[in-house]
Amino acid sequence: MGFWITQSLNSLALGGLLFILSAGFSLIFGLMRIANLSHGAYFMLGAYVGLTLLQKGVNFWIAALAAGAAIAILGGLVERIVLRQLAGRTLSQVLATLGIAFIIADACLWIWSGDPIPLTGPASLRGAVPVLGTHFPLYRLGVIGIAAVIALALWLLVEKTRIGAMIRAGVDDLDMARAVGIPVKALFTAVFCLGSALAGLGGVIAGPILSVYPGLDADMLPLALVVVILGGVGSLGGAVLGSIVIGFIYTFGNALLPDLAYVILFLPMVIVLVARPRGLFGRIPT
Amino acid sequence: MIKRLISRALSGVLASLALALSTAATAQNEPIRVGFLTVKSGALAAGGRQMEEGLALFLKERKNTIAGRKVELFTADTAGQPAVTKTKAQELVERDKVQVIIGPLAAFEALAIDDYIRQAKVPIISPSAAAEDLTQRKPNPWFVRAVGTSAQPMHPLGEYAAKTLGYKRVVTVGDDFAFGHEGVAGFQRAFEDNGGKVVQKLWSPLNVADYGTYISQIDAKADAVLIAFAGANGPRFLKQYREYGVKLPVIASMTSVDEGVLKNMGDEALGVISSGWYTAGIDSAVNKNFVHAVNQEYKADPGYYTVGAYGAALMLEEALKKVNGKIEDKDAFMKALRSAAVTNDPRGVVRLDDYGNPIMNVYIRKVERSRDGKLVNAVVKTYGGVSQFWSYDPKQFLASPVYSRDYPPAKNLE
Numbered sequence: 001m002g003f004w005i006t007q008s009l010n011s012l013a014l015g016g017l018l019f020i021l022s023a024g025f026s027l028i029f030g031l032m033r034i035a036n037l038s039h040g041a042y043f044m045l046g047a048y049v050g051l052t053l054l055q056k057g058v059n060f061w062i063a064a065l066a067a068g069a070a071i072a073i074l075g076g077l078v079e080r081i082v083l084r085q086l087a088g089r090t091l092s093q094v095l096a097t098l099g100i101a102f103i104i105a106d107a108c109l110w111i112w113s114g115d116p117i118p119l120t121g122p123a124s125l126r127g128a129v130p131v132l133g134t135h136f137p138l139y140r141l142g143v144i145g146i147a148a149v150i151a152l153a154l155w156l157l158v159e160k161t162r163i164g165a166m167i168r169a170g171v172d173d174l175d176m177a178r179a180v181g182i183p184v185k186a187l188f189t190a191v192f193c194l195g196s197a198l199a200g201l202g203g204v205i206a207g208p209i210l211s212v213y214p215g216l217d218a219d220m221l222p223l224a225l226v227v228v229i230l231g232g233v234g235s236l237g238g239a240v241l242g243s244i245v246i247g248f249i250y251t252f253g254n255a256l257l258p259d260l261a262y263v264i265l266f267l268p269m270v271i272v273l274v275a276r277p278r279g280l281f282g283r284i285p286t
Numbered sequence: 287m288i289k290r291l292i293s294r295a296l297s298g299v300l301a302s303l304a305l306a307l308s309t310a311a312t313a314q315n316e317p318i319r320v321g322f323l324t325v326k327s328g329a330l331a332a333g334g335r336q337m338e339e340g341l342a343l344f345l346k347e348r349k350n351t352i353a354g355r356k357v358e359l360f361t362a363d364t365a366g367q368p369a370v371t372k373t374k375a376q377e378l379v380e381r382d383k384v385q386v387i388i389g390p391l392a393a394f395e396a397l398a399i400d401d402y403i404r405q406a407k408v409p410i411i412s413p414s415a416a417a418e419d420l421t422q423r424k425p426n427p428w429f430v431r432a433v434g435t436s437a438q439p440m441h442p443l444g445e446y447a448a449k450t451l452g453y454k455r456v457v458t459v460g461d462d463f464a465f466g467h468e469g470v471a472g473f474q475r476a477f478e479d480n481g482g483k484v485v486q487k488l489w490s491p492l493n494v495a496d497y498g499t500y501i502s503q504i505d506a507k508a509d510a511v512l513i514a515f516a517g518a519n520g521p522r523f524l525k526q527y528r529e530y531g532v533k534l535p536v537i538a539s540m541t542s543v544d545e546g547v548l549k550n551m552g553d554e555a556l557g558v559i560s561s562g563w564y565t566a567g568i569d570s571a572v573n574k575n576f577v578h579a580v581n582q583e584y585k586a587d588p589g590y591y592t593v594g595a596y597g598a599a600l601m602l603e604e605a606l607k608k609v610n611g612k613i614e615d616k617d618a619f620m621k622a623l624r625s626a627a628v629t630n631d632p633r634g635v636v637r638l639d640d641y642g643n644p645i646m647n648v649y650i651r652k653v654e655r656s657r658d659g660k661l662v663n664a665v666v667k668t669y670g671g672v673s674q675f676w677s678y679d680p681k682q683f684l685a686s687p688v689y690s691r692d693y694p695p696a697k698n699l700e
Contacts, residue, residue, distance in 0.1 A: 006502040014496050106327060114332030116518030117550045118525045128531030137529035140498065209526065210495060213518035215329030219493045254499045258462075258489055 002134035007251055009131065013140035015247025016147030017209070020202035021220060022227040023154055023239045024195025030171040030234015031191050034090055038078070038097040039199050040221030041104035046071045046200025047212040048112050051119055060122040060204075068201035075196025079189050105217055114214050119207025139208055146205060150198070151240055158236055167191060171234040223250075226269045232282020241280060317356035318606070318613050321378035323364050323371060323389025330366035330517065333391055333591045336546050337413055339584050340595035341388065347579070352603045353611035360384055366391065368398035375399045379406050385613045386411065388598045391591070393417035393436075393464060396429075403428050409620050411601055413594035418468050419688050421643035421674065430623055430642035432598035433590075434563050434674060436465050437472025437689055439540050439648045440514075441676035442669040443561035444476025446650050447537055450667070451559070453477075453509040455485045457534075459500055459523070460514035462489035462691075469514035469539045471689035474696065476676060483698035484512075489691065492519070497526045504532060505700070514539040521547045521555075528554040535559070543653055545589030548661045555661055558653045563644070563672075564593045564633045565651045565663035576632040587662070593632055600628045601636070639673055640680075648672040 025039045046067040053063035078100060086092040125142045128135040158164035166187055169177040178184050203212070210216065223246065231242025246265070253264035272279060322341060325334030338361070350357050360382040362374035371390050378384045387403075387410040390396055396415035403410050404426055412420070412431040416438075421431055447453045456477060460466035466489070474484045485508055488500050501523075504511060511534050515523055520542035527536070540562030543555055566577050566587040576596070580588040588596070601623065606613060608622035627637035634647040647670055651663035675683045687693045 003502070007499065010496065010498040010502060013498070017495075109327060109331050114330075114335060115550055116332070116521055116547060118521055118552075120552070126529075128529060134502075135531040137498075137526070137531075139529065209498075211518060211522045211525065213329070213522075214331055215493065215518075218329075219495060223495065250495070251499045254490070254494065255503060261491060 002132075003255075005132050006134050006136060007255055008248075009136050009140065009144075011248040011251040012244065013143045013209075013247075014251055015244040016143045017202065017206045018223055018227050018246055019147045019239055019243035020150055020198055020205060022224040022231075022243060023150070023236065024198035025224045026228045026231065026234060026236070026239045027167065027191050028195040029228060031167060031174075032083075032093075032188055033174075034083075034093045034097065035225070036097045036192075036195070037094060037221065038101040038104060039195070039224055040217035040219075041101040042071050042075065042196050042199035043203040043206070043220050044212065044217040045074070045104050045108060046203030047119065047207045047210075047216065048108055048203075049200065050204030050207060051112070051117060051212055054120060060120070064201055064204035067204045068197040071200025071203075072193040072197035075199075076189055076193040078196075079192035083192070084185070084188075101217060101221075105214065109214050112212075116211050116213035118211040119204065121208030143205060143209070147243075151236070154236055163187075163190065226265065229269050229279055230272050232279025235279070235281040238279055238281030315355075317358040318352065318386075318611070319358050319360065319382060319384045320602070321375075321382065321384030321387040321389070322359055322361045323374060323378070323387060323391070323395070324361060325366045325391050326363040328366045330391055332546060333414065333517070334363075334366075336589065336591035337389075337391060337595040339580070340413070340588065340592040340597075341599055343579055343583055343592075344596050344599040346583075348603070353606035353609075355606075355611045362389075364390055364395055366395070368394050371395040372398050372402060375402055376406075379408050384408070386602060386619075388413055388595065388602070390415060393420070396420055400424075400426055400429075407616065409616070409623060411598040411623070413598040414591055416468075417464055418674070421639075421641040423684055423688060425641050428620065430601070430626075430638055431644060432601050432636075433594045434644055434646065434648075434672075436468035437475075438643075438672060438674050438676075439561040439563055440469045440472035441476040442648045442672060443512075443537060443539075443650065444473040444478075444482070445480050446559075446561070446667065447473075447510065447512070448477050448480035448482040451510070451535075451537070453482055453537075455483050455505075455508045456510050456512050456537075457486040457488070457504050457508045458484055458512045458514065459488045459490065459504070460512075460539075461516055461519055462491050464690075465516055465541075466514045467691045468689040470512065471694060472676075473512055473514070473539075475689075475694050478694075478698070484696055485698055485700045487696055487699065490519075490523075497523045498530070501527055501530045501532060504534065506532070506534070508534060510535045510537055512537050512539075513542050515542045517541070518547070520544070521551050524551065524554045524558070537561075540564075541590055543651075543663065545587040545663065546591060548589075548653065548663070549586055551661060555653045556655065559666070560651050560653075560663065561648060562590070562651065562663075563646050563648055564588075564590065565649050565665060567651065567662050567664045568632065568634070568649065569665065570632075570634070572630055573632040587660075588632070597628070597631050597633065597636060600631050601626050601638075604628050634670075641674070643674045645671050645673045 050063045050067040121139045125139040166182045227242040231238025253261045364371040391414045393415040416436040418435045458470045460470045536558045538560035604626040605623040636644045636646045650667040654664045656662045
């Protein structure tokens with residue numbers, strides 16, 4: 001019994017991290033139609049920026065928000081300076097994001113050296129708490145809570161605000177959105193900033209669990225891809241569901257069938273791609 | 287007439303003799319060309335940097351001269367990728383004409399260039415790659431190792447865990463790749479031969495995102511957990527292990543709590559008992575000088591990679607001295623390299639066995655806080671002259687399969 005409870009909580013905590021990582025990836029993919037392959041690098045860079053702030057004695061939560069803001073600015077610049085020049089050429093844009101990912105990874109190696117470094121979580125969430133007869137780290141419960149708050153905030157933003165309506169319109173039909181006067185260019189920048197901010201924030205939130213090390217970007221990007229393909233591009237609900245499903249598959253796959261962990265992880269993605277190319281909740285085909 | 291002929295012949299002989307002597311002299315004056323395969327980019331870059339530091343320190347101490355000859359170093363970045371490693375090894379040998387190679391870092395890189403090394407017949411000293419069979423069932427005549435095999439320090443740890451620590455039932459968690467498999471296998475064999483039982487074996491993928499899955503499976507009624515991780519994974523695992531509030535003591539492979547990662551760890555590492563052929567805490571004059579020099583130059587303690595590269599350079603020096611710097615005579619040099627016995631190594635005396643693998647001390651270490659608050663691996667016991675075959679007969683050892691995920695078979699799983 002304890003096994004199932006702990007592993008389910010593990011799944012939810014991992015799902016929470018995956019949601020913070022992939023929500024932005026999904027929105028950018030949905031609106032701009034490009035798989036932003038530098039998303040994993042933004043996640044890692046966010047973690048490194050957070051690390052530096054933590055080492056300077058900044059409070060954990062402030063460090064997380066500041067890292068998110070820093071990555072948002074970087075994302076905005078990348079969108080304005082690089083991606084906009086390549087507007088309409090999706091493949092070129094994707095390749096450009098891949099190049100940026102490599103540049104960021106090398107810069108991180110250069111600045112922070114290659115040593116793996118764990119981030120220290122907030123003091124208030126240290127230690128383990130008894131949960132139904134077993135012990136579970138408090139910080140992971142915190143991650144589940146943070147992810148839920150972020151999901152709620154994004155849902156309110158996308159469903160209840162004017163800018164959210166514009167995003168939804170853009171995801172559904174970009175040309176029509178443009179025709180009715182939605183400032184698509186500004187929207188692109190805003191969404192790219194938002195997505196990058198979430199990646200940067202996610203890196204810091206994940207830091208106490210994953211640590212930060214060269215290669216973190218490449219470890220996380222495929223997971224974001226799987227989540228988004230499974231859940232459906234550009235759909236917030238899809239990102240929530242995809243994250244939770246992948247969290248459970250990843251955790252239980254590793255626990256029960258460790259030899260087949262990767263098969264179990266990627267098989268659902270392949271099946272969804274074949275049977276339902278839009279993903280479970282998606283509105284546009286990937 | 288005859289006189290003139292004789293004198294002409296004589297002068298010819300003299301001339302050719304002089305020519306031969308002068309080429310020999312130039313060869314002796316020319317620098318020795320040393321190739322160095324390291325990793326400057328990608329996930330393994332931290333280890334690569336430490337190897338570079340070890341080698342750079344050595345060359346600085348020797349003022350770039352070994353056995354009376356200048357050294358010219360050619361450094362190549364393999365990015366930790368086997369295919370790149372092969373290209374770089376070829377470049378070093380064919381373009382830069384190196385006479386000996388120090389490197390590469392990872393075992394899969396060493397395996398990738400194994401065929402090429404045989405074919406190019408270039409001596410190579412491994413400063414890090416620990417795959418068992420490189421000096422066991424598939425020895426390469428041109429390959430020697432400055433460090434030990436994956437399982438070499440794990441055999442003594444197995445005995446120590448059973449005999450001294452008195453553990454009966456141990457859970458193992460390791461990286462799911464050859465280095466982890468071999469390390470756990472060596473521990474299991476010696477531990478079970480001394481009456482212990484490995485009751486649970488867990489393997490996590492190298493780039494696993496989350497160790498929570500594995501930590502929550504650990505049998506809470508076992509006596510201890512053995513971890514066998516490399517790179518970032520040791521610290522990542524230990525951090526999460528403590529967060530789950532698991533109380534079992536942790537014993538570990540050398541790289542899990544290596545000085546290279548220990549400097550960024552916190553209380554989660556305290557009390558971990560591990561086993562390795564080096565620790566910055568070895569109490570000898572040679573090592574104290576070495577640690578002091580590394581501290582001065584790089585503001586960090588030397589660990590696995592630093593001492594590996596430094597030890598490889600010492601081994602090269604020892605062999606070169608024996609052949610008076612004549613690295614051009616490949617066979618003599620290789621023979622000298624294989625019979626090298628290094629006495630000024632920070633690890634203690636290091637000599638090679640018949641397979642080109644060191645016989646050396648293995649230290650049981652415990653992570654403690656030093657007086658200045660730094661985490662250190664303090665020596666708690668020294669096993670002298672440990673070979674890769676431990677107490678087993680080499681012939682029988684080599685007749686059984688190489689250590690792996692499933693060998694020796696786990697008969698005591700619960």
